[in-house]
Amino acid sequence: GVDASEEAIEVAIRHGKDTGLIPEEEANSDETSANSEYKLRYQFGYAETLADQKLEFDVVTALDIIEHVPDQTHFLCTCLSLVKPGGAMFVCTMNRTSLSYALAVVGAEYVFRFVPTGTHDWNKFVTPDELRSMVNHYEDYEVLNSLGPSEDEAAMVLEDVTGIKYDPFKLRWGLDPNDTEVNYIAHISKN
Numbered sequence: 001g002v003d004a005s006e007e008a009i010e011v012a013i014r015h016g017k018d019t020g021l022i023p024e025e026e027a028n029s030d031e032t033s034a035n036s037e038y039k040l041r042y043q044f045g046y047a048e049t050l051a052d053q054k055l056e057f058d059v060v061t062a063l064d065i066i067e068h069v070p071d072q073t074h075f076l077c078t079c080l081s082l083v084k085p086g087g088a089m090f091v092c093t094m095n096r097t098s099l100s101y102a103l104a105v106v107g108a109e110y111v112f113r114f115v116p117t118g119t120h121d122w123n124k125f126v127t128p129d130e131l132r133s134m135v136n137h138y139e140d141y142e143v144l145n146s147l148g149p150s151e152d153e154a155a156m157v158l159e160d161v162t163g164i165k166y167d168p169f170k171l172r173w174g175l176d177p178n179d180t181e182v183n184y185i186a187h188i189s190k191n
Contacts, residue, residue: 100125
């Protein structure tokens with residue numbers, strides 16, 4: 001895993017050690033080894049750096065981040081360039097609706113104080129149609145940014161958009177394919 005948060009990497013390595021997925025000697029290093037017999041590795045880094053290195057991964061995730069970056073199309077396309085042919089990307093974000101404003105901004109920031117005030121800019125929430133448009137323009141982005149078209153002419157396809165909902169009676173989150181009003185996760189494949 002790669003994350004731009006050193007704290008998140010530390011937590012992931014600690015979790016890997018606690019569950020036995022990462023051996024003790026690697027869990028005590030700053031980053032897990034690329035030469036490890038274990039397939040699970042964590043390192044601090046940025047999508048742009050990985051793209052500059054022409055690295056590719058089976059799965060790329062951008063969970064609750066696209067609504068916080070200044071150039072959403074650039075960020076998404078950079079992440080998409082990291083997906084191997086046959087691979088997938090998952091994007092979790094908030095939809096720009098009245099309900100998301102009421103729950104994610106007013107409720108989470110001002111009423112319940114789940115997150116600091118000012119964490120979310122509702123204007124930067126991404127609708128599923130906007131995300132679809134960004135994905136559909138990926139090939140144009142590759143050419144314009146000298147990433148070059150893929151040798152295999154691989155195309156990105158938005159496969160699915162499913163809502164994520166909190167159930168206050170069960171006190172848990174779940175998936176709901178019929179409700180993308182607040183949060184949703186999108187599955188994008190590279191064919």
